[in-house]
Amino acid sequence: MVSTSAIKGADVVRWIKAYASTIAEQKDYLTQLDSAIGDADHGTNMNRGMTAAVEKLDGGSATDVGGVLKTVGMTLVSKVGGAGGPLYGTLFMQMGASAAGKAELSLEDWANAVDAGLKGVKARGKAEPGDKTMIDALTPAAEALAKAVAEVASLGDALSSAAAAAEDGMKATIPLVARKGRASYLGARSAGHQDPGATSSFLLMKTAEEVFADAQD
Amino acid sequence: MKKLINKPDDVVREALQGTAAAHPDLKVYFDPYYIVRADAPVQGKVGIVSGGGSGHEPMHGGFVGMGMLDAACPGEVFTSPTPDQMLEATKAVNGGAGVLHIVKNYTGDVMNFEMAADLGKAEGIEVEAVVIDDDVAVQDSLYTAGRRGVGATVLAEKITGAAAENKAPLADVAGLCKKVNDQARSMGMALTSCATPSAGKPTFELGDDEMEIGIGIHGEPGRERKKLAEASEIVEQMASVITDDLPFKQGDQVLAFVNGMGGTPLIELYIVYNELNKFLDGKGIKITRNLIGSYITSLEMAGCSITLLKLDDELTKLWDAPVRTPGLRWGV
Numbered sequence: 001m002v003s004t005s006a007i008k009g010a011d012v013v014r015w016i017k018a019y020a021s022t023i024a025e026q027k028d029y030l031t032q033l034d035s036a037i038g039d040a041d042h043g044t045n046m047n048r049g050m051t052a053a054v055e056k057l058d059g060g061s062a063t064d065v066g067g068v069l070k071t072v073g074m075t076l077v078s079k080v081g082g083a084g085g086p087l088y089g090t091l092f093m094q095m096g097a098s099a100a101g102k103a104e105l106s107l108e109d110w111a112n113a114v115d116a117g118l119k120g121v122k123a124r125g126k127a128e129p130g131d132k133t134m135i136d137a138l139t140p141a142a143e144a145l146a147k148a149v150a151e152v153a154s155l156g157d158a159l160s161s162a163a164a165a166a167e168d169g170m171k172a173t174i175p176l177v178a179r180k181g182r183a184s185y186l187g188a189r190s191a192g193h194q195d196p197g198a199t200s201s202f203l204l205m206k207t208a209e210e211v212f213a214d215a216q217d
Numbered sequence: 218m219k220k221l222i223n224k225p226d227d228v229v230r231e232a233l234q235g236t237a238a239a240h241p242d243l244k245v246y247f248d249p250y251y252i253v254r255a256d257a258p259v260q261g262k263v264g265i266v267s268g269g270g271s272g273h274e275p276m277h278g279g280f281v282g283m284g285m286l287d288a289a290c291p292g293e294v295f296t297s298p299t300p301d302q303m304l305e306a307t308k309a310v311n312g313g314a315g316v317l318h319i320v321k322n323y324t325g326d327v328m329n330f331e332m333a334a335d336l337g338k339a340e341g342i343e344v345e346a347v348v349i350d351d352d353v354a355v356q357d358s359l360y361t362a363g364r365r366g367v368g369a370t371v372l373a374e375k376i377t378g379a380a381a382e383n384k385a386p387l388a389d390v391a392g393l394c395k396k397v398n399d400q401a402r403s404m405g406m407a408l409t410s411c412a413t414p415s416a417g418k419p420t421f422e423l424g425d426d427e428m429e430i431g432i433g434i435h436g437e438p439g440r441e442r443k444k445l446a447e448a449s450e451i452v453e454q455m456a457s458v459i460t461d462d463l464p465f466k467q468g469d470q471v472l473a474f475v476n477g478m479g480g481t482p483l484i485e486l487y488i489v490y491n492e493l494n495k496f497l498d499g500k501g502i503k504i505t506r507n508l509i510g511s512y513i514t515s516l517e518m519a520g521c522s523i524t525l526l527k528l529d530d531e532l533t534k535l536w537d538a539p540v541r542t543p544g545l546r547w548g549v
Contacts, residue, residue, distance in 0.1 A: 035420060039295050039435045044415045048293075077332065078249070081270075081296040083325035086332055124328055181324045184361035185437045 005155045006104040007212050009062035015211040016057060016072055020050035022203050033196040037183040042084060042196040049080035049088070065105055069096030069113070083181055084197065087121050087134060094120030107155045111145035114162070118142045125180060132178040132190065134197035140165035141205045159209040166205035170198040218412035218419060218517070225414040229271045229293055236278055240543050243281055249299065251306040252278045253288040263381040263390045264288070264310030267319040267374060268303060269326055270295040272413070273434060276371060276513045279544030285378035286319075286542070294413050294516075295435045297325035303333030307342055315343035315387035319373055319394060321366025322350035345387055347394040349373055351403045351524065353462045354431030354439040365433050368474050368524030369401035371512050372536075375545060379538035393535075397526060402462050404455040405439065405522035407432040409480060411515045430454060434478070434515045434522075448485070452492035455523050460500060465525060467501035472526040472536060477511030480519035486510065489521055497525075506536055512544060 023030070023046045030043030053075040062068055069092050077089030098116035099105055105113065118138045127133045144165040148158030173195035178184045183195070222228050229250070236252065237245035244255050251268075258264060267277045268290030277289035287310035292298035307316045316337065320330045330346055337344040349366035377394045385393070407429045410419035420436035423429060428451070431439020465471065475490045477483070486509050494504060505528055513522070526532070539548030 031416065035416065039437065040413060040416050040420055041293070041296050045293070045296055078299050078301040081292045081299050081325065081329065083297070083323075083328060085297070085299055085325070086328035125324070179361065181362055182433075182435070182437055185355055185365070185433060185439075187356075187361070189438065 008104045019207045036193045049076040052079040066096045066100035090120040090124045091117040127180045131180045132176040134201040137166040137169040137198040137201035140169040163205045163209040166202040170202040173198045228414045249302040257310045258312035260312045263314045264316040268298045275544030282542030284540035300332040304336045307337045318346040345391040368403040373397040376535045379535040400527040402459045403524040407520035409519040411518040470505040472506040473504045474508040474524040476522045478518040478520040479514035480517045
């Protein structure tokens, strides 16, 4: 079925707020995943950044989707620190650049934005799929969205398949040996643990599915 | 784990407030966080900026002052600082001769400093960055983030700081920083874990009779976990990996840096130094300068790291030059 629905600026703001709530709820879980193979700060850092991003959005306009995403990216860069700050900051800033000047996003616009964000993260972190990073959740999500565009799927179905693909990608990080970030110092000992960055990226795609579902007609 | 703090969220800010109150030679900014020497920018001098997660004190804030860093950017505990801090610090110390960023090789630190260097250059400031990666515990390969920056950072900050004080140009100061990194190797070990204030519990588990050889300064695991041994055996294991790596050779003159991780008393560090001196003597390597104490720490972790830097006349002279910071002070 061809969908005529679109994601508006106000929907994106709701998505960011919902993601901030999810991160706050999952803060200890993310930090626990990070303490197994990293430095035990991913949940704390993401929570600090998303809380600040929500504060920034509260005063601003939501008419330009690109502007909303860019504000989130800039806030994360300056508030998160660690590797998560530049990576999630770049993700949102590149999504924002892709969506610049748009009042609403079609499925194709959304797929392009996610793909632009993913490319930015890869360039900043110099990671590839299979390195046990957030790329492992975002890559299958971006691919699922591209496939949905090609198949002229509905927005809801596309978002569901992206979230499911991100979840599979996240789970697939468990047996992987990390090749980037602090987890890589563990070598083979990093296998058997789910990557915290892939987990927070899955949550981002999952929240998009939940929030944008009712953006449809 | 017990901590002498008020609230976990206030640890970095309150420690910075204490720094500001204690050291009138420094200026501490809070929005965003950075520490600069009060007389910055020094006209015609290369500005040197470093930074990293908090929890490694006195590094880096304790090394701001005459003859060492011009500014330091503290992040949250064990979390890289952010580009906006680094940009403000870079602007504050730019005396027209450019700015050197000394970056420890951690994924977050490198990415944040890269973004800051781009921002600084966009404002017309000449910025060079040197990444320190001296930790031999990590196998340097395409399949890891590369070796971590540890003890050599302190030595690089001191030596480049002296060169900058002599008004050496940016390219030379950056070259010297690379030289220190190229000629230094380090290895750490832990007897106990550390606990970040926000987590409140130990970052890793280590049995009462165990130690972790090759530990990182955030409690990241190293090469192997084994039964606790005598200091002589531990030092021999650490030092032999270090000397084999460069390699250090018979006749070399070195600076030996025995560093406490935060929870190990000086009396034990001197035992380590004694063992290191004997080990190096047996290999015909001569310690001509030393530094013993807790300078790059990992909160309350017990353990130590050993850094050896191969010296020549240039490095020795710069090491001996006056320095006046909260953490290192001599010749003034």
